[in-house]
Amino acid sequence: MTESEDILRLHAAHTGVLDIKSDLSVTSKADLGKAYTPGVAIISKKIAAEPELKNKYTMSGKLVALVTDGSAVLGLGNIGPAGGLPVIEGKALLYKDLAGINAIPIAVNQVPADEVVATIKNISLSFAGIHLEDIAAPRCFEIEEKLNQELDIPVYHDDQEGTAIVVLAGLINACKVTGRDLKYAHVVINGVGASGLATAKLLFHAGVKNLTLVDVYGVVTAEDSRYNKYQRDFARQLGTAPSLKNKKLADVIKNQDAFVGLSDKNVLSASEVETMNADPIVFALANPDPEINPKVAIGAGTKVMATGSSQYPNQVNNILAFPGLFKGLLGSGLKKVDFGLQVAIASALADTVESVTATEIVPSVFNENVVKKVNQAVIDYAKHQKK
Template sequence: MDKDNDEIFKLHEKHNGVLGIEPDMEIKNKSDLGKAYTPGVASISKLIEAHPDMKDRLTMSGKLIAVVTDGSAVLGLGNIGPAGGLPVVEGKALLYKDLAGVNALPMTVSQVPTKEFVETIKNISLSFAGIHLEDIAAPRCFEIEEALSQVLDIPVYHDDQEGTAIVVLAGLINAAKVVGKPLKNLKVVINGVGASGLATAKLLFAVGIRHLTLVDLYGVIQGTDSRYNHYQTDFVNQAGLKVSGKTLDEVIDHQDAFIGLSTSKVLNQSQVKRMAANPIIFALANPVPEILPADAHQAGAGVVATGSSQYPNQVNNILVFPGLFRGLLKSGIKKVDYRIEAVVAQALAGMIEVPTSEKIVPGVFDQDVVKTITAAVVNSASTNAVNQHQPATFKDRDHDVISVL
């Protein structure tokens, strides 16, 4: 065990994790006890019995979200099980509280069948104001989010899907400005079309980027390829994506942007040189990107982003989820749809007044990120009809382009 890991283990062991529960009132005497607990809560319970919606005003259910995983796709570690996933959701809960003042409870659910997983969350949902799904493998994550969005009247958000899509779009908005190309005219290849890649493709399509090429394990995704799950092929068919070529190498020529949500070292300098002038490279695999930034720049890349804090332009979900959920709780919005995702991406991009090749998104610790995103979500509630589209589905290839960009 190296020194850094030893320090991490000691810190987490010392505190039994990184999260605790703090009271919002003090109990100093019998009067306080009677107001906080029995007999005072009896009247609260009777009122909620008659008016169930009052629970969100009179209990912490109105300000508490559940951060839930089954541990089937944890970071770059893969399927390490529910217990193995617990440190990640605990860390996310800490970030919610520390960065946005949002109360979050880390939870794990065993890797039971999808229907049973959904029933489990549904059965405990009255305790929460929202559900944050985390580190659940595709296509199971699509099925779970879609089902929960249909049966719950609270926001359901999968950070690996919506969070990634939002921050990628934010970065792409500013990267397009840096290289002097219209966002909606970009030719984009997405390498890695799991949870994050498919959600990113859907959001880019929703804001009007039509020239998309999706590449995954077996090469370019075609609508008739039975090796891919139906969520992948359905999107390709419904979006009308028709691409000549079977591999990344065959379709990389003249692409304006490469978005890697896959694995290390799958893009090389020769391929970058064959892309359009000043290509945009988002090499987001962790811990080693699809191509090292220095190699991409040397091959002519105009903008390079990664998922790592080691390099400029860290495209990281932490920029999104704290402010997004704070905004959802403040506004009462019940669904995270494409319009809200686009609004948040635009707000995040707008924090960089003059984008450069070294600065297309705010830093993780830049001031006002949470405040800016919260305000964008709250404002969106009064300017557009929301809650009509669930992000886990994509049925209309001819629907109106999101007009916020």
Template sequence: MRKRRPIRVKGYTLMDEDHILKLHAEHTGVLDIHGDLPVTSRAQLAEAYTPGVAGLAKLLQKDPEARKQYTVSGKLIAVVTDGSAVLGLGNIGSAGGLPIVEGKSLLYKQLAGVDAIPMTLEQVPVDQFVETVVNMAESFAGIHLEDIAAPKVFEIEEQLRARIDIPVYHDDQTGTAIVVLAALINAAKVVHKPLQTLRVVINGMGAAGVATAKLLLAAGIRHQTLVDIHGTVTPDDERYNRYQRNLAKQVEMASGQTLDEVIEGADVFIGVSVDHVLDGVQVWRMAKNPIVFALANPVPEIDPDEANDAGAAVVATGSSQWANQVNNILVFPGLFKGLLKYGVKDVSMPLQLRVAQRLAALIERPTADRVVPGVFDEGVVSAVVEAVSEFKGE
């Protein structure tokens, strides 16, 4: 058998693989199901199961919506993936995506007390994916989409929102965009630049990049240059999908066709792409006191030390290894807790803006090493829940 070594990616030691495998194997994953009612007597058995539930079953036959009050479907979130677009890992298949949605289900429970269950679907066409989720939607209070490739996921989300009457949320889009904006609000304060005048380059126009650009645009940041595998995204470039091209019509882009060209004079680099696509020379060519968000996981677009040495005033990554972890874990636990608590079904753009503002406000005096709260900081979940409360009844 192959001897396992610490997981390394281009010089980064992440953690010991043997330890991780042993830990997950000991528990057969990271989740268990625990009952809310005791069943230790005949009377309790009758209450939790037969014959007691017969009356409940008849009630739900007449009024299916009552299931939200009387069954787990009123509080259970499905975290669904096909493993086709895992940040930093790419298309690893539905089985490969399962540990990620399982981990997120654990975080829902541990951080916000929200019940969630991981689910994987095969990589099927959009209509089959949608039909599968629609057919099981009555069992859930919300759908959390995870690690599904763009543009497929845009179509899936659009169709699900039109067909089912529960919240549908794509974490790689919405969660990432919210945390990026929260961090950028505070980073702009650190470098003493008005938020809406920032000249931003976004590298990686998949689901996260597109959603981030949309939210920054909603926040008034129009100077955005969008870069993907073929270079800058333009409205008439058929190599890009309609979502990317449409977005390119709405922003004011710098001249140039490559990342190396458009990085010149930029105030902000936001990477939601792959490791080591940015270097220190390019950071040095950015505007004075540049902001670098290198969010690829597990290895960022540029080593944070290299970015700092090149003059970056604020550096953030998606990892807990460095200061300023810009990660959607700050959003999704509190977001769904709020959605369920207040009956909000649409994660609208105004709601996203409000959540970002609330997260940013948790840092009273932003510094270069602290533009977002930490995952375990007190008040993170409650701040997001409070933001959602402002949209109840809408």
């Protein structure tokens, strides 16, 4: 049996990887009366009078909606809502196994952004938080922005905030290894979609000002109408020189301290790495194939190498962020995943690595302390916000 056949057999045997378990045992009329009718009438009337009590008396207080339209699945592209379901089902499994969080996968059709917002808003009373997944840019920016404005529960896009948090954590420790001050490092980000733009914004908020953004047409500038308004607006905030329009990665990689790739395979060459500053940092995070082969990058002088793959050291993976993040959100009552919180989580992740080396700048996805550290970072941040 091939590996593919084994995976298909496993998922088919269970009709997926999730189930629903009951928290109450119903073995008598008395049990039935308390768990269901007539007992639920007491709960219903109380919640009708005070709607916020639904979070105390129903699972809405501990349930996360995992929502995708399958328009930007990592490594697979636009495979549609049904195709995106296995991904969010897997993440729901990780939520439960790693953090004890209940999450339910929901696929929505690829309708206009306002319709997606309306759909999620209309079902939001059933949930304590919204986790968006694999929704293409720029619609994902609009969807998250509007949901944050209209909902009073946390809204989180894993491809944006999750990626940004783990990249920042990795760069914090990579700079320790290379003797750099991250705030003064020159960083080029190749691939300015959902993940790339969110990462750039978080790095900027964390104090990194020397940022160069490169996408399919070259350096992103405020004047380049080929880029969307979110990309152009941030290029304007960075003060990117108009003269850099149409400049390619090869034109701007020289004298950079760090390369962060969230783009496509084989877009960075050994000769380009050699033009970077001494002891360069290379995060080649494209999956399944990185922007540059790690052996090639290291052979060209890379001091710290990270990828998105478990095949190599320093796997930058969102699993390091989202389970503990939502555990903390639900436990603290915090409503927004803002930049300050993201920096706090990234710092906690970086601190989880006890002995930082070139081959260990982020903790293993199996490190049992990760969820604890991230959860505590969220709780501490929430306490600080309430002061």
